[in-house]
Amino acid sequence: SQQGEEDPQALSIQEGENATMNCSYKTSINNLQWYRQNSGRGLVHLILIRSNEREKHSGRLRVTLDTSKKSSSLLITASRAADTASYFCATDSQGYSTLTFGKGTMLLVSP
Amino acid sequence: DAGVIQSPRHEVTEMGQEVTLRCKPISGHNSLFWYRQTMMRGLELLIYFNNNVPIDDSGMPEDRFSAKMPNASFSTLKIQPSEPRDSAVYFCASSLAGANSGNTIYFGEGSWLTVV
Numbered sequence: 001s002q003q004g005e006e007d008p009q010a011l012s013i014q015e016g017e018n019a020t021m022n023c024s025y026k027t028s029i030n031n032l033q034w035y036r037q038n039s040g041r042g043l044v045h046l047i048l049i050r051s052n053e054r055e056k057h058s059g060r061l062r063v064t065l066d067t068s069k070k071s072s073s074l075l076i077t078a079s080r081a082a083d084t085a086s087y088f089c090a091t092d093s094q095g096y097s098t099l100t101f102g103k104g105t106m107l108l109v110s111p
Numbered sequence: 112d113a114g115v116i117q118s119p120r121h122e123v124t125e126m127g128q129e130v131t132l133r134c135k136p137i138s139g140h141n142s143l144f145w146y147r148q149t150m151m152r153g154l155e156l157l158i159y160f161n162n163n164v165p166i167d168d169s170g171m172p173e174d175r176f177s178a179k180m181p182n183a184s185f186s187t188l189k190i191q192p193s194e195p196r197d198s199a200v201y202f203c204a205s206s207l208a209g210a211n212s213g214n215t216i217y218f219g220e221g222s223w224l225t226v227v
Contacts, residue, residue, distance in 0.1 A: 030213065
């Protein structure tokens with residue numbers, strides 16, 4: 001079964017606005033990663049946050065992690081049309097060497 | 112770095128035919144994953160290899176699916192016989208080590224399979 005669940009399923013915003021996507025998961029994790037998928041392409045790693053971290057930044061990306069609520073959020077600031085893609089959270093757990101992905105959030109950024 | 116290379120990129124086949132998907136992982140990576148992506152079920156892990164050995168194949172749907180990794184630079188996913196419900200995008204991915212160490216997984220561009 002899916003470990004992560006992204007919310008919302010779809011998000012439509014204007015260029016320059018911020019986009020926030022949320023991810024909830026069910027079991028304890030070691031790390032949580034966010035990936036991006038452009039239409040018709042493979043997934044590309046964006047950022048990783050470890051279970052002992054609460055916030056991480058990379059360029060226009062900001063990720064938070066709340067292990068008590070088993071949730072994470074991805075914030076994209078000052079969005080651009082090129083940010084249009086699907087965004088997935090992925091978790092790994094103690095004893096498992098694989099990543100479990102959510103179903104993703106489809107982000108549409110209009111010029 | 113060429114990245115993870117998959118072939119074919121697109122395949123349309125008739126029900127009952129054998130389908131073979133191929134993957135070349137990134138050189139030096141010892142973990143290889145096959146995922147399947149559909150609108151209904153999202154991204155599902157089919158099988159995970161470590162050092163060419165299948166470690167977790169619990170996601171393989173049924174006996175019609177088989178995967179091999181004869182060496183560190185090549186893997187195949189075979190469906191025989193294929194059925195329309197197998198239509199999906201199949202991704203191969205690789206990483207330096209298992210994902211539970213926080214290693215990044217690198218995906219190929221996918222093989223788009225349509226079974227008619």
